[in-house]
Amino acid sequence: MVTGVVIRKNEYHDSVFLMRVAKRLSQQKGIQQAAALMGTQKNKALLEEIQVRSREISEATPSDLIVAVKADSQEALASMLEGIDRWLTIDPGSALRVDIRTLDEAVAMQPRSNLAVISVPGPFAAREARKALEQGLNVFLFSDNVPVEDEISLKEYARDHGLLVMGPDCGTAIINGKGIGFANAVRRGPIGVIGASGTGIQEFTSLVHQAGGGISQAIGIGSRDLSDAVGGISLLTALNTLDSDSQTEVITILSKPPGERTLAGLIPKMRQCQKPLVACFLGLKPGSLSADAPYKTARTLDDAAAIGIRIVTGHAPPRWDAHSPNFQKLVGREKANKNPAQRYLRGIFAGGTFCFQTQQILQDAGIVVHSNAPLHGNVKLADPMKSEEHTLVDMGTDDFTVGKPHPMIDSRLRRERILTEGQDPRVAILLLDFVLGFNASPDPADELVPAIQEAKAAATDRGGSLSVVASICGTEGDPQNFPRQVRVLEEAGVAVFPSSAQAAQFCALLAAGLSEGPHAE
């Protein structure tokens, strides 16, 4: 094997583009591994880990592009590196102009602009966001690793100038029917939602759509907005705006539990709202809310969607029934043929909110899990790479994604983890989430099915059977072809559910059976 490196000084590309370049390079004949990264310290450390090092790499700056390739032969390597230009050219089919270099130029060219969508690396994100606000633009700030002091000052500036900052770490919004970032194709309607979690908004809006309802606006506020440090600045702005928005009839708030001081400050503002409010604070203990809270409480994203639909239509949508004959049949099918060693559930999540909500549902069923992102009362994994007993991993955290594509856009990380879990004879159930929508992986089911089949076959060879349970978040309007995703998974023997909460409830029944049943140790 031979290794080659090309450094291109002062050539910046975004991480999603580079991920795609690396993927295409590594699929070429004679190429074993390829990386395309900007020369940040973290990325250089990553190259060091895979034994790619040179003086040029150590001297590269974050403005310099590094392409590293491991090939079978000198010939394959030479032909790849000589033709590297064509891999680094922006898709010629794109209608985007590539000659605009600054926000000022962009605004001069399009003076009616009203939103900046910012996804530059964290250390530079606040600077770009501030410039956008000063130009009078609202901000959708996808970038994470933005210091909290910057978040506060950006949000205070926005509040004082009739603007909104969605983020930092904001994955999803749907504004006037247009999806921004990772969003699903949902119909318009009277349900407004404000969410601190991108996948939470995706699941909620998809479930509302699936139940026949529609969304007026879906506003992301970033994962820290309801912390006591930030105090819900963007939530309050969004709440006031939706309360006076003629298209919105009910407002749903999705978040982990707010900081105590923040919630105390929010309650009087919520009381002033003219419209019904629904709050889904995932991870909050049942009964910890006062009975006279100025909102209806939802325990899960499914409950939140159902309550919203009921408020606007007067009818509750049909709910999932765990006692139905079909469901019981499915439980029976999945419990069959387990071998005595098979004891544990392993959840491998792309969506952090799904990992969190699943922990809540399992905890309600008395099941304690290990996780790299544990809910209060669960156990932190000593090593995120190694599962212990029942384990749920959020694979979208920095534990896994530094220098690597997020599992929502590329399934490689999850594929490897599924194969690892498949080798563990104690695993009885694998739980997966599939997130469709704009900017997500074009075919997540196809990407994971070979690994699922391999893991199932390994369990069968050991005289057992591996249950694979999945939820799909999305709608029939999404680019991934929702019905096909379901079909591909079901053909691979996966039990597919239309929401993460339902998949979690199903797993809770299966897992409880394992510990209580005749096969328990």
Add this chain to the structure above:
Amino acid sequence: MPNKLEELLHQGPIAVNIGVADFAETLQSQGVEVVHVQWTPPAGGDPELVELLDQLL
């Protein structure tokens, strides 16, 4: 007069995209007017130097 947030919600986004080009393409595919900024890290990608320059300018 509506503020700029109300304008955004009523008219829908007219966007400037800075960073991941896919986000601009997805907006464009939904019929949103969008200008994409071909961003590069300022000051060679050194955040401390950027802060220093911002203070000077």
